[in-house]
Amino acid sequence: MAETLEIVALGDSLTAGYGLPDGQGFxxxxxxxxxxxxxxxxxVNAGVSGxxxxGGLARLNWALSDGTDAMIVALGGNDLLRGLPPEAxxxxxxxxxxxxxxxxxxxxLLIGLEAPGNYGPDFKADFDAMYPELAREYGTxxxxxxxxxLVAEVDMATARKRYVQPDGVHPNAEGVRLIVEAFGPRVAELVARVATN
Structure with missing residues (x-):
């Protein structure tokens, strides 16, 4: 029987399951x-709030083990909240x-985010472009x-009411369910890539 593969999910509070009961996080x-x-x-949950x-780079070698077969990288939200330069x-x-x-x-599997417009069009363009460009460069x-x-079928205002916690940032359990339904097939594809790697 094939050995169970290990996927490390390297991320922030969105990965960690901030504000959610046990079992309800991403x-x-x-x-x-x-x-x-x-x-x-x-x-493996390698999400750290904040x-x-x-920070993800600094703890990368700690997050990776000899048994790691694949990785989900979902970072950048706190860079956005702090207005850190997209080039950094x-x-x-x-x-x-x-x-x-x-x-x-x-x-x-590289999971991006889209920058809001409040930092200006250049910031938004640079931030939004880095994920697809890096994905192409590394073949991820x-x-x-x-x-x-969360906004695939409803507008942002409705999504915030239905799928986001009161802090206005983190998805609630139902929001996470939608995210997992959308990304599950991609993670299955990620697992399939291990076999061909």
Whole structure:
């Protein structure tokens, strides 16, 4: 029987499951989706609330183990909240992917975010572009926005009421369910890439 694969989810509070009861965060709901869909993989929660791309890079070697088979990288939200320069965020993500893809030869799903307009059009353009450009450069799987599934069928105001916690930032359990439904097939694709790597 094939060995269960290990996927490390490197991220921030969105990955960690901030504000949610046990079992309702992104990683446990994703694990349940994989189990229900017959995908033989274990997801390790390496999400740390408040982490920036720099923080993710700093603990990358701690997050990766010899048994890691693939990685989900979902960082950048706290860089956005702090208005950090997109070129700094990009350099950190580049360094993460250089290690994971370049040195370890592990498949990656890179999950981006979309910048709001309040930092100006140049900031938004640079921030939004870094995820698809890095995904192409490193040949990773890519999803445009962690929070994108929340507004796939309703407007932002409705999504905030239905799917976001009172802090206005983090998805509630139902919001996480939508995110996992959208990204589950991509994670299954990520697992399939391990076999061909």
């Amino acid at each position: 990683v446990p709901q994703l694990q349940a989706w994989l189990d229900d869909n017959g995908v033989d993989a274990t997801v 982490d920036t791309t720099a 965020s990009r350099a950190n993500l580049d360094a993460i992917l250089s290690t994971v893809v370049g040195e370890r030869a592990l498949p990656v 799987l890519h999803e445009t926005s962690f929070l994108g599934p």
